[in-house]
Amino acid sequence: MENVSRLGVVGCGLMGSGIAEVAARQGLDVLVAEASQSSAEAGRRRLTDSLDRGLRRGKLTEEQRDQALARLSFTCHLGDLADRQFVIEAVAEQRDLKTTVMQTLDKEVVDPRAILATNTSSLPIVDLAAVTSRPEQVIGMHFFNPVPVQPLVELIPALTTASETLERATDFAARGLGKRTIQATDRSGFVVNALLVPYLLAAVRMVETGTARPEDVDQGMELGCAHPMGPLRLLDLIGLDTAQSVAESLYEEFKEPLYAPPALLRRMVAAGRLGRKSGHGFYAY
Known part of the structure; x- marks a missing residue:
């Protein structure tokens, strides 16, 4: 070859x-x-x-x-x-x-x-x-x-x-x-994002509804599930605008509520709080 x-x-x-x-x-x-x-x-x-x-x-x-x-x-x-x-x-x-x-x-x-x-x-x-x-x-x-x-x-x-x-x-x-x-098969989200995105969006919804603070969500998954990085810190690393685009693409294809971007995510993107690359997301950098 x-x-x-x-x-x-x-x-x-x-x-x-x-x-x-x-x-x-x-x-x-x-x-x-x-x-x-x-x-x-x-x-x-x-x-x-x-x-x-x-x-x-x-x-x-x-x-x-x-x-x-x-x-x-x-x-x-x-x-x-x-x-x-x-x-x-x-x-x-x-x-x-x-x-x-x-x-x-x-x-x-x-x-x-x-x-x-x-x-x-x-x-x-x-x-x-x-x-x-x-x-x-x-x-x-x-x-x-x-x-x-x-x-x-x-x-x-x-x-x-x-x-x-x-x-x-x-x-x-x-x-x-x-x-x-x-x-992976040619379907929106492929393998990794099809599993990862609903998890990330669920973490956003927990913050949106006041269920938990960002740092508590992240520590819970890092210390309780041995994840190397909590979901909200991961979102900040990925870029909230990128995460929103992926979620929108998944929702467009499957119409499953778990893929719909939460209102908080949309508001943060609209405000320019995109995560690490903008200096502010769920955390300040």
């Missing part, structure tokens, strides 16, 4: 930068595409800061840090991804935006065997595959935050995904990125 040496990553936010970092540390040539020069510069800083943290914590040597940085390059033009063998779209969880990106990548990436992967938490993979001329080479790859730390990738083949694409993506995740994989 052909080894992937040239990876494209579209988007350099929390997820995209994490994917790019892991790939560069694994020895891949990584080209990151962002929407603007300022976004690309912010992405470069995010990656550099993360690698520097790894150096300070003894996770990598100075030489390894420098080698990873040398393998990373940035562009503001999706056309520059033309020579990539594998491209992972990691833009915001917005259907219209992801659709546009996949359509553009389909036109610009010229390798006829290139795989186009989407890192989505909840959107149907078949919808994104259908807007391309190569739906058999489109697959979902759901990474987990923080990507350099979390070992799992969910692989989600659509009804249109070729078996060869699934095999190549599985091999790339394992050998190219050093990740472990599970396979």
